[in-house]
Amino acid sequence: MSVKTLTLLLIALGIGAVAGYRLAPRPEPAATGIAAAPTPLYYRHPMNPAVTSPVPMKDEMGMDYTPVYAEKAAPAAAPGTVSLGPDKVQKLGVATALAELRDLARTVRAVGVVEADERRLYNVALKFDGYIEKLHVNATGQRVKKGQPLFELYSPELLAAQREYLIARSGQNMLAESGEIARAGMENLAQGSLERLRNWGIAAGDLRALEQRGAALRTLTVRSPADGVVMEKDAVAGMKAAAGATLFHIADLSKIWVVAQVYEQEIGLIAPGQTAEVKLDAYPGRTFPAKVDFVYPALDAATRTVKVRLELDNPDGLLKPMMYAQVELAAQPRPALAIPTSAVLDSGRRTAVLLDQGDGRYEPREVRLGLRGDDAVEVLDGLQAGDKVVVGAQFLIDAESNLKGAFGAFNAADTKAAPASHADHSEHGGH
Template sequence: MKNSFVALLTVTVAAAGVVAGQWWSSRQHSAATATPTSAETAKAGPAARRILYYRNPMGLPDTSPTPKKDPMGMDYIPVYEGEEPESTSGAPQVRISAEKVQKMGVRTEAAALRPLGRVVRASGRVEPDERRVYAVTAKFEGYVERLHVNATGQPVARGQALFEVYSPELVSAQREYAIAAQGVRALAGAGGDAAAGMRQLAESSLLRLRNWDIPPDQVEALARTGEIRRTVTFRSPVSGIVTEKKAVQGMRFMPGETLYQVTDLDAVWVIADVFEQDIGSLKRGARATVRIDAYPERTFSGTVTYVYPTLNAQTRTIPVRLELANPGHLLKPAMFAQVELAAADTRPVLAVPDSAVIDSGTRRIVLVQVGEGRFEPREVKTGARSDTHVQVLEGVREGEQVVVAANFLIDAESNLKAAVGALAAHAGHAAPGPSAVPASGPAATGAAAHAGHAAPPPAAGAPASVGHRAEGIVEDVDAKTGSLSLNHGPVPTLRWPAMTMKFKVANESLLRDLKPGTKVRFEFVEREPGEWVITSVSRM
């Protein structure tokens, strides 16, 4: 009995050991299975990011859903999920820390509706009023017998004798009229056709003398006394200045030939050459202020009386006529004049300060503040201008804050971030985050890219260069357009291969001493998308 109990106890203990062993084994297996999984997960890291599209490496507004190359053979840069532009317009935003915004001196102002009253400035010249120019001519053939006014520029009064002429035709016409007048008196008591014919002859002779502009007092004296005068005196038709004198004593003249020209200078014209973009804001009756170099302390007031319908194709200007009083005859014909024309427009339009517009020559950019330390470049279409503001037709809405000071520094910051982003994308890393990157200083930071490898983006707050460096040979120098054609080697910071391309220069002095064939080292930046500007150059 005792042996049976011992055997039963032994079997029970053995069974419990088996069950415990199986439980411990299963637990160890579960732990061993879970441990490698966690390790593998930790080792795998975050999942690969999804590529949204590929953008042009030169900053041009061109994207592609698949990898491709640009015309110069450079790969398009991938844009990853989370790097897409935050603005609804699709333009990348520039992020700058509040400290740097303060150091840059960034100021903003709201785009608002305002009337663009302005002043149009133009150059002009003084000209005589064409309606006050008188030519003195004879309507018959004759000879200049005597000159009473014998110099150009001599002032004359209305009715003053200018010269005397002798004409055989005039003497014959006077004699004819004297005979006819005598016959009329002789047949005064008679009737019939003879008296009527004599009266018609006398009237015809008198009309002939009047048509020749014979002075009325001389005609009356001839009719009264019958005395024939050998010469006729010509008098000035107006008070003014003799601006032309062709008569010479003893000369022969023909009918219609101008012998004197007298100009009344009590009022003159100023013909202003206004550029075509300003002509739409000028109206007849607008007030004008004229300044003459000869009288710098004085101003003259005038009125716009006519806008000519013709355009000078060479200067792209349109003549505008002003009328001015000329007391004391201070304004001389052909004087040079500076004109300010009032071009007030009371209609309010959406406008921004003119300092807010960055004009590259091909497009106009405004930097809009979309948040604290965030700026978005907008391409705008501009219209009329005043002395301080520019009308915006497209690109900015009323109330949006635009940068009016330090916008060029922010523009440089934008170009820098585009370059750093290109480096990061080619290296297979994410573009730099929103940390501020200083926009000043052209020197490289030491983390330069080696051939075929891009440098990693700088850490937040670390100094970075806004320029790219390369070496090359001068192909062509164009001082007129301020450009330089270079056959340069690879540019590691942009992953450019060796090529020949044209650059603009930041200053014309950089072109000094450069000629085709010169080997140079140079630095350049991207001022606008696709516009590369050399900031420094040195001979090798």
């Protein structure tokens, strides 16, 4: 075989080998059990998640930034959301509470004045002129019983009316055998005289004594119309008492009123029959049970309050008219979604809370509130049961703090600790 032929044969074998290698199926690489490392999206400050960098770097204490991967990237935050590291949460004293369904009640507190029950007030007045000859009750504040003698009264009019009645009774007896017309006329005269004595307030016992004696009584005993206390006494022995003049004011204080002033915005929580507690400075540590008897129909325009009348038992007479009282009225509890009152941030134009989203993220959430209880407030819109809200932090200075200042306190704490942020990658790149 010539050299030229051998050379051509070797070239053909080489081309076939190359073609066979290219066309032959390639074996799959053996599994090693090691997955390719994913590429981080960015790197986050180990103590302040709000500070990030596009490249690996160390913080001011020499700690490496934490890589954040696509599958672990945090969800998009709502506008205004603030992120805090664990140290900032601890420094600010952030505490949270759950929004939960509970029975919400509110205690309405008001001040009031003790007053006598108007239905238990009695005036002793005459319906004819007379003269007071003797006083049996001669001091204001004296306790009296129903039917107890108050004073002895002499009256020419009363004496004449008694004699007229006795004459009519005597004539009625004398005409018992007479004709029907004469008897009827005399009977009408006797009944008219007796009716006049009754209308003047002469007691039935005195009328019976008049009939039994058959002679007019010179003086009439005026008695107390009820149990009670003499609040005012205008009667003086020997004075002339004119018809219509009030001689005694008597009050039954076994039951009294407390008239409380309830503010306009709280009057919707009050209803007749509601229970209450009354406290007085005169008896520290002691409470008196009461019941709402009446809610007055008019509002006091000057004080923007409505009068609420409470009824109390006063068997020992401890409660005295014109005493000042502190009143607590317990409104009927009702189920509601509620959060602590300290969680509410009121800017004046809107009401919001800080919602704990976890991982140090806090979202401002506007809410609509309802009934305010003693330590909680009803949430009508903006939250669901189980949501966590911030209830304590150093930026909650007082009730006049607005939302802008509150949220700014969070941001200021972060920017002071680390001036760089995710929005400024160029500075981190220079490290």
